[in-house]
Amino acid sequence: MEGIDVESITVKDLKITRRDEGYSRGREGYEQILHASLNLLVDEGYKAISFRRIAKACDMNVGNVTYYFKTKEDLIRQLLDAIISSYEDEFLKIMTLTKRGPERQLEKYVTVIINDIATRKTTRVFPELWALANHDAFIAERVQEMYDRARVTINKIITELNPELSDEERETVALFISASMEGLTVFAGYEKPWAGNRAFLKNIAILTFTNLVKTIRSKDIQKIRS
Amino acid sequence: MEGIDVESITVKDLKITRRDEGYSRGREGYEQILHASLNLLVDEGYKAISFRRIAKACDMNVGNVTYYFKTKEDLIRQLLDAIISSYEDEFLKIMTLTKRGPERQLEKYVTVIINDIATRKTTRVFPELWALANHDAFIAERVQEMYDRARVTINKIITELNPELSDEERETVALFISASMEGLTVFAGYEKPWAGNRAFLKNIAILTFTNLVKTIRSKDIQKIRS
DNA sequence: ACCAACTTTGGTCAAGCGTATAATTTTGGT
DNA sequence: ACCAAAATTATACGCTTGACCAAAGTTGGT
Numbered sequence: 001m002e003g004i005d006v007e008s009i010t011v012k013d014l015k016i017t018r019r020d021e022g023y024s025r026g027r028e029g030y031e032q033i034l035h036a037s038l039n040l041l042v043d044e045g046y047k048a049i050s051f052r053r054i055a056k057a058c059d060m061n062v063g064n065v066t067y068y069f070k071t072k073e074d075l076i077r078q079l080l081d082a083i084i085s086s087y088e089d090e091f092l093k094i095m096t097l098t099k100r101g102p103e104r105q106l107e108k109y110v111t112v113i114i115n116d117i118a119t120r121k122t123t124r125v126f127p128e129l130w131a132l133a134n135h136d137a138f139i140a141e142r143v144q145e146m147y148d149r150a151r152v153t154i155n156k157i158i159t160e161l162n163p164e165l166s167d168e169e170r171e172t173v174a175l176f177i178s179a180s181m182e183g184l185t186v187f188a189g190y191e192k193p194w195a196g197n198r199a200f201l202k203n204i205a206i207l208t209f210t211n212l213v214k215t216i217r218s219k220d221i222q223k224i225r226s
Numbered sequence: 227m228e229g230i231d232v233e234s235i236t237v238k239d240l241k242i243t244r245r246d247e248g249y250s251r252g253r254e255g256y257e258q259i260l261h262a263s264l265n266l267l268v269d270e271g272y273k274a275i276s277f278r279r280i281a282k283a284c285d286m287n288v289g290n291v292t293y294y295f296k297t298k299e300d301l302i303r304q305l306l307d308a309i310i311s312s313y314e315d316e317f318l319k320i321m322t323l324t325k326r327g328p329e330r331q332l333e334k335y336v337t338v339i340i341n342d343i344a345t346r347k348t349t350r351v352f353p354e355l356w357a358l359a360n361h362d363a364f365i366a367e368r369v370q371e372m373y374d375r376a377r378v379t380i381n382k383i384i385t386e387l388n389p390e391l392s393d394e395e396r397e398t399v400a401l402f403i404s405a406s407m408e409g410l411t412v413f414a415g416y417e418k419p420w421a422g423n424r425a426f427l428k429n430i431a432i433l434t435f436t437n438l439v440k441t442i443r444s445k446d447i448q449k450i451r452s
Numbered sequence: 453a454c455c456a457a458c459t460t461t462g463g464t465c466a467a468g469c470g471t472a473t474a475a476t477t478t479t480g481g482t
Numbered sequence: 483a484c485c486a487a488a489a490t491t492a493t494a495c496g497c498t499t500g501a502c503c504a505a506a507g508t509t510g511g512t
Contacts, residue, residue, distance in 0.1 A: 022489085051470065062471095071470080172427060221430060249510070
């Protein structure tokens, strides 16, 4: 069963990059805080994140949390950046290790995303990201960057399957596919009502997107509707 | 130009149903509070909603706000219920007034949703709904109910275009279509990076979903992938 | 005009919030 | 073992929050 390598993959929780200076204990505390913050975000949502609750979860003092993160904005941004980075990393790793022709790669893309939105972390974190991005330009930019990177793979696949599309047309098709998959999070994510239909949804997605990418023409995209 | 009736429609902000008892002044205050809350939600996000900020926006005393809404949970739930009800109302109105064959109705559905996610209100409110639904069972149920109702129309269209599908298969296809459209909110909503490509996305969506609904067979959905 | 029901005021309360700071303890290279 | 740098503690400040309540004002049917 070849699906195993894909089926079993889950995204690493956080990608933390910093801390050249300091002792190793400092690194531990720093990471402990970010992980506790992630847990709060996943378990109870953004509003549950406070210095005091983080400190309690880490069994440390409030002041120690502010020693690592001077302001709450600082903490939130570093947290979300670490979350997003981990998605970028894991996604890049998964999508590059296979070379089986564009159509199989599209199948794999759909499979990876469907499996990922099924996780508790992704189901809980992404809506928070979307909501926060609406009111924080910094986060909005970081989220956009993540999706830009995620679409690189889709764009390559489309180029191979349908070379005649212009850059803008191809990128719009890629966005449509990506947005469709993201939309499933709310309905078929972790403990969501349609979670039991993910296998069906995967089949529908693969069929739909394969067909879309292979058959769409520029005139279909450009058409002006009366 | 037949599109006008669709193009110009925006969803009414709130559907408020209550207040048989009391004076008319009370009704005013009640509605004033909900509208102020909605504005805060849209402008600054969920975290900006507090009794004091609402009171200030309504030019009334804090205690007066808690006179109408005993707890914040009470306020939030009534607010979101009023928001969701307005979407249900407007959507039902729009989708029932046309009888032009299933394919044209599918086009219209896509057009309505694309126009709706372009609004500031929808772009801002829906991610908040999705995030809140993750941590509040009451809201989750209400959101689900809204989408259940929205899919009734899609299900009818699919039944006409593709009668051979089973109930579950048809409903899963309807969900896929609905989820895809919702996903576009994050990318092509109000002031989002792909807002300028909504016309393209609309064409892609119409083409894709029409093709999907007309050509998909039970075996495609049921297929077990190796 | 009355008056009970409804609405509004203005204040209090404890709890939690982000932030700051001085004192203390721990770390790890020398 | 020393000691400067790093990490941690304990505490405090000012502010906002949800909630509660008694008193005063307003409404509108009788």
